[in-house]
Amino acid sequence: MRLLVAMLFASAAAPAVAQDHSGHTMPSAQSPVQTECEKEAARHRAMGHPVEDGACAPATQPAPGGHADGHTGRDHSQMGGMDHSTMDHSKMEGMDHSTMSHESIQLPEQTPMDHGAMGHGGMDMTPIPEGPPPASAGSGPPRAADAIWGADAMHASRNALSTENGGMNVFWFQGDRAEYRAREGGDGYLWDVQGYYGGDLDKFWFKSEGEGTFGESPESAEVQGLWSHAIGPWWDLQAGVRQDLTGPERTHAVIGVQGLAPYMFEVDAAAFLSNKGDLTASIEAELDQRITQRLILQPRAELSLSAQDVPELGVGAGLDTVELGVRLRYEIAREFAPYIGIEQEWKLGRSADYARLAGEDPSVTNYVVGIRFWF
Numbered sequence: 001m002r003l004l005v006a007m008l009f010a011s012a013a014a015p016a017v018a019q020d021h022s023g024h025t026m027p028s029a030q031s032p033v034q035t036e037c038e039k040e041a042a043r044h045r046a047m048g049h050p051v052e053d054g055a056c057a058p059a060t061q062p063a064p065g066g067h068a069d070g071h072t073g074r075d076h077s078q079m080g081g082m083d084h085s086t087m088d089h090s091k092m093e094g095m096d097h098s099t100m101s102h103e104s105i106q107l108p109e110q111t112p113m114d115h116g117a118m119g120h121g122g123m124d125m126t127p128i129p130e131g132p133p134p135a136s137a138g139s140g141p142p143r144a145a146d147a148i149w150g151a152d153a154m155h156a157s158r159n160a161l162s163t164e165n166g167g168m169n170v171f172w173f174q175g176d177r178a179e180y181r182a183r184e185g186g187d188g189y190l191w192d193v194q195g196y197y198g199g200d201l202d203k204f205w206f207k208s209e210g211e212g213t214f215g216e217s218p219e220s221a222e223v224q225g226l227w228s229h230a231i232g233p234w235w236d237l238q239a240g241v242r243q244d245l246t247g248p249e250r251t252h253a254v255i256g257v258q259g260l261a262p263y264m265f266e267v268d269a270a271a272f273l274s275n276k277g278d279l280t281a282s283i284e285a286e287l288d289q290r291i292t293q294r295l296i297l298q299p300r301a302e303l304s305l306s307a308q309d310v311p312e313l314g315v316g317a318g319l320d321t322v323e324l325g326v327r328l329r330y331e332i333a334r335e336f337a338p339y340i341g342i343e344q345e346w347k348l349g350r351s352a353d354y355a356r357l358a359g360e361d362p363s364v365t366n367y368v369v370g371i372r373f374w375f
């Protein structure tokens with residue numbers, strides 16, 4: 001539509017240049033601009049757009065500022081404003097131009113954009129100040145809504161807000177390692193599970209870990225029940241009881257920390273004091289390295305220490321055992337991921353001597369296949 005208006009205006013505004021052939025008899029001819037205008041007018045008539053007859057005819061009077069030497073221009077004085085009042089936009093299958101009025105067209109002169117007329121006159125362009133809120137922001141009563149809705153109604157509302165934003169209790173359980181271990185001297189198994197029930201700050205945390213050789217009694221097995229309290233955004237302080245289920249049964253008091261160290265290392269460190277006075281400790285750390293969104297490589301390390309020799313448990317003073325391993329898991333779903341890996345165990349110092357006396361190898365390589373899951 002704008003193209004038609006522009007071409008009509010161009011054809012009208014372009015002066016028709018004619019030479020004085022008064023002494024000759026010549027057939028009438030149209031200028032190239034006028035011919036192009038007629039083509040455009042015919043095309044729009046074929047589209048159903050009403051176009052005024054003679055719209056492309058040269059004007060009889062020169063336009064304001066015209067020349068007296070025979071150059072003429074179109075008269076734009078009779079061109080009114082474009083009438084959009086009859087334009088039909090109700091059908092979206094195609095724009096209906098049949099009722100669009102082109103009887104009078106006027107191109108207004110370009111004027112500076114008036115933002116006041118566009119409703120922008122009241123726009124405040126003052127930059128937002130940086131800094132703390134004014135003192136008056138906290139000057140009102142702390143529980144002003146009580147005066148409107150009542151203290152009882154607002155008390156229930158505040159409790160619901162606290163519960164829905166972190167005060168709710170959550171149950172979580174994870175099988176961190178449930179694996180088959182292929183090794184020299186007899187294949188074995190291992191389990192390492194943990195979970196909790198509670199809120200953001202306080203939880204009841206439970207853990208169980210053990211391993212053994214198929215066809216034999218478990219070499220080690222334990223369960224822990226701990227109270228866990230958040231001491232920061234990334235760390236929990238844990239305290240409770242550990243019960244050994246194999247060998248000389250012992251009960252231990254437990255205190256430790258569990259959380260996320262810098263560079264995304266998951267750390268679980270605890271000290272144990274048994275009912276026999278034995279003081280031991282363990283430190284576990286693992287790191288998830290994502291290869292893809294589902295394929296994860298997990299290096300893992302575990303250290304066991306003892307403050308004294310415990311011959312009946314085969315534990316020597318100092319650094320007792322070291323375990324280093326790596327596992328590659330594939331998350332079929334976030335909650336279920338099979339894995340394969342390799343882990344090397346070493347008994348050190350007096351612990352290695354106790355192992356040799358018992359006919360065991362102080363160094364063992366395990367090839368593992370397992371499942372990690374949580375819910």
